[in-house]
């Protein structure tokens with residue numbers, strides 16, 4: 354018998370991390386590996402943000418616990434900025450700040466799910482959703498959307514058997530980069546309302562949309578008070594602040610209070626210094642966000658064009674947001690290379706071409722790989738050259 358709990362033994366190790374780990378081991382052995390597997394922007398955190406954190410340290414904001422859900426000025430800034438963006442009036446007590454958006458998701462699932470409660474999400478999915486649902490005792494039902502863009506629709510939800518406690522929407526989506534239109538978001542909200550389901554909208558990539566595409570937060574379409582809509586967001590992706598670990602939940606006060614009760618026993622509060630950094634991120638000149646977004650946009654356009662020019666690789670629909678390209682590997686190409694699956698493709702690509710890209714298997718969709726363009730273009734181009742040579 355194992356020393357470990359059945360709970361954690363049931364958790365699957367992350368397939369994306371496995372590729373990353375192998376890549377790091379190869380790099381440590383002196384091999385020139387290009388890692389296009391990461392979900393973190395390659396920019397340094399803007400200076401004004403880091404300086405606010407340094408000022409917080411020098412000002413002594415370090416030797417006490419903050420309120421569980423974060424310092425009031427930060428929660429107010431989040432409420433204010435979100436109100437400005439969505440037109441939905443919000444107050445600080447409808448916000449809780451957590452150590453990264455990932456912990457917001459974890460805590461939401463812990464407070465909402467009872468054993469056997471069903472949570473529905475589209476394939477491909479961000480792998481942590483499934484594991485977190487399991488850890489909370491829920492049942493993760495993943496559905497293959499009928500649309501070419503792999504976006505969830507009410508028709509997909511109609512096919513699910515049994516009551517749906519919660520729907521997880523990731524908009525813009527990791528790994529596909531697809532963005533849901535206003536009408537598509539509304540249709541899902543209506544379905545959730547009609548079935549008394551909660552709708553969790555993970556909008557962590559909300560500021561990263563490209564080529565004129567507009568992002569519609571679910572908040573634009575629905576009030577938070579007394580509702581079953583829950584929003585997750587944070588500074589990790591759009592401000593290049595993954596290492597600071599600041600994310601948040603926006604939800605009805607009662608949900609926030611329940612989350613804070615639990616967080617009080619888990620983290621007590623997110624790191625105080627990071628909270629001051631996040632406060633600066635939301636309140637300083639936002640030009641740096643636009644600059645990073647514009648850089649991602651030009652990378653998307655160049656990388657997409659070059660990727661789909663590689664024989665045997667294709668993308669169902671050009672991404673409109675986030676910073677990933679989820680591309681298909683033709684069966685003919687796999688056969689030609691003598692590979693059984695995209696998992697094998699990813700392993701061979703790493704071993705032979707020294708390019709790390711996680712396989713779709715880790716996202717519930719074999720046959721694909723997920724390339725992250727959160728790398729400078731020169732590095733991406735070198736990786737694409739290596740992939741081209743590898744497939745030929």
Ligand code: PLP
Pocket residue numbers: 392452453454455456479523527555557587588589595598599600
């Ligand atoms: N949600 C999605 C879809 C993500 O891709 C990520 C990060 O990879 C997160 C949430 C977690 O963000 P954070 O770094 O703030 O925990």
